[in-house]
Amino acid sequence: xxxxxxxxxxxxxxxxxxxxxxxxxxxxxxxxxxxxxxxxxxxxxxxxxxxxxxxxxxxxxxxxxxxxxxxxxxxxxxxxxxxxxxxxxxxxxxxxxxxxxxxxxxxxxxxxxxxxxxxxxxxxxxx
Amino acid sequence: xxxxxxxxxxxxxxxxxxxxxxxxxxxxxxxxxxxxxxxxxxxxxxxxxxxxxxxxxxxxxxxxxxxxxxxxxxxxxxxxxxxxxxxxxxxxxxxxxxxxxxxxxxxxxxxxxxxxxxxxxxxxxxxxxxxxxxxxxxxxxxxxxxxxxxxxxxxxxxxxxxxxxxx
Numbered sequence: 001x002x003x004x005x006x007x008x009x010x011x012x013x014x015x016x017x018x019x020x021x022x023x024x025x026x027x028x029x030x031x032x033x034x035x036x037x038x039x040x041x042x043x044x045x046x047x048x049x050x051x052x053x054x055x056x057x058x059x060x061x062x063x064x065x066x067x068x069x070x071x072x073x074x075x076x077x078x079x080x081x082x083x084x085x086x087x088x089x090x091x092x093x094x095x096x097x098x099x100x101x102x103x104x105x106x107x108x109x110x111x112x113x114x115x116x117x118x119x120x121x122x123x124x125x126x127x
Numbered sequence: 128x129x130x131x132x133x134x135x136x137x138x139x140x141x142x143x144x145x146x147x148x149x150x151x152x153x154x155x156x157x158x159x160x161x162x163x164x165x166x167x168x169x170x171x172x173x174x175x176x177x178x179x180x181x182x183x184x185x186x187x188x189x190x191x192x193x194x195x196x197x198x199x200x201x202x203x204x205x206x207x208x209x210x211x212x213x214x215x216x217x218x219x220x221x222x223x224x225x226x227x228x229x230x231x232x233x234x235x236x237x238x239x240x241x242x243x244x245x246x247x248x249x250x251x252x253x254x255x256x257x258x259x260x261x262x263x264x265x266x267x268x269x270x271x272x273x274x275x276x277x278x279x280x281x282x283x284x285x286x287x288x289x290x291x292x293x294x
Contacts, residue, residue, distance in 0.1 A: 002270065004270055004273070004274060005266060005267060005270040008266070008269055008270040008273050009251075009266050009270075012244060012250075012251070012269065013250075014250070014251050014266065033277075036273075036277045036280055037273055037277075039280055040245070040273060040276055040277065040280060041245060043222070043226055043280065044148070044226075044242075044245040044246060046144045046147070046148065046246055048143070048144055048147055048153075049140055049143070050139065050140070050143045050153075050156070050157050050160060051153075051157065054157045054160075054161070055139065058135055058139070058160075058161060058164060059132065059135070061165075062130070062131045062132040062135055062164060062168060063132050
C-alpha cells in the first residue's frame with residue numbers, strides 16, 4: 001500500500017497496520033500530508049440542512065403512506081378487533097331487546113312435574 | 128424494523144448534503160431527496176439485507192442521481208450565482224474556487240467515493256456496497272482524490288517540497 005493510502009485510510013478511521021503506519025509517518029512529508037488531509041476534511045465539512053417546510057412535508061407523506069409491510073398486520077388486527085366488537089355488540093343488543101312476555105300469557109314454568117304411569121301414589125301402610 | 132419515516136429521520140440530512148455536494152441547487156437537492164425516500168418507501172417491503180442500511184439508502188440516492196443526470200442528458204448542472212457556495216467553509220474565495228475546479232476534474236468514481244466519505248460520512252465497506260466495488264478500490268479512489276484535491280488547498284510547504292516523493 002502506498003504511503004499516502006495508509007495515511008488517508010488512517011484519517012478515515014479505517015484499520016491500518018501499526019507497523020505500516022509507523023513506516024508511513026517516518027517518510028519525509030508525511031506530517032504535511034496528514035495536515036492537508038485534515039484541512040480537506042474541514043473544507044468539505046457541511047452544515048447545510050433542507051428547509052423545515054420540506055422536512056415537515058416529507059414526514060407527513062411518509063407517515064401517511066405506510067408501507068404494506070407495516071400496514072398489513074395493523075389492518076388485519078384492526079379488522080379482527082372490529083369483528084370481535086361487532087359480535088359482542090350483537091349479543092348484547094339481542095339480550096337487551098328480547099321481547100317482554102305478554103300479560104295474558106301464563107308465566108313460564110319454574111318446575112316441571114312428570115306423570116309416570118303405573119306408579120302407586122297411595123301411601124303404603126306401616127310407613 | 129425501521130419504517131421509511133425512521134430512515135428519513137436518520138439519513139435525510141446526509142442525503143441532502145451529498146446531493147448538494149454534487150453541485151445541485153437547494154430546490155433540486157430537496158426534490159431528489161424526496162424522490163430517494165419515496166423510492167425507499169416503495170422498496171422497503173423487499174429490502175432484506177438490513178446490515179448495511181446506510182449503504183442501501185445511498186445506493187438508492189446514487190440511482191436517483193444517475194437517473195437525474197440521464198434525464199438532463201448529462202449536461203452540467205448550473206448553480207445559480209445567489210445559491211450560496213458549494214462548499215461550506217472556504218477560508219478564501221480563491222481556495223474555494225480551486226477546490227471546486229479540482230473536484231470537477233476528478234474522475235466520477237474518485238469524486239463519488241470522496242464525497243460519500245467526506246460529506247455523507249460512509250465507511251469504505253459502505254461506499255464499496257454503494258458503488259459496487261471493493262473496499263480496497265474505495266481506499267485507493269479516496270486516496271487519489273485527496274492527492275488531487277490537496278494541491279488545490281495550497282498544500283503545506285513541506286508537502287510541496289515532498290510532492291515528488293509520493294507523499
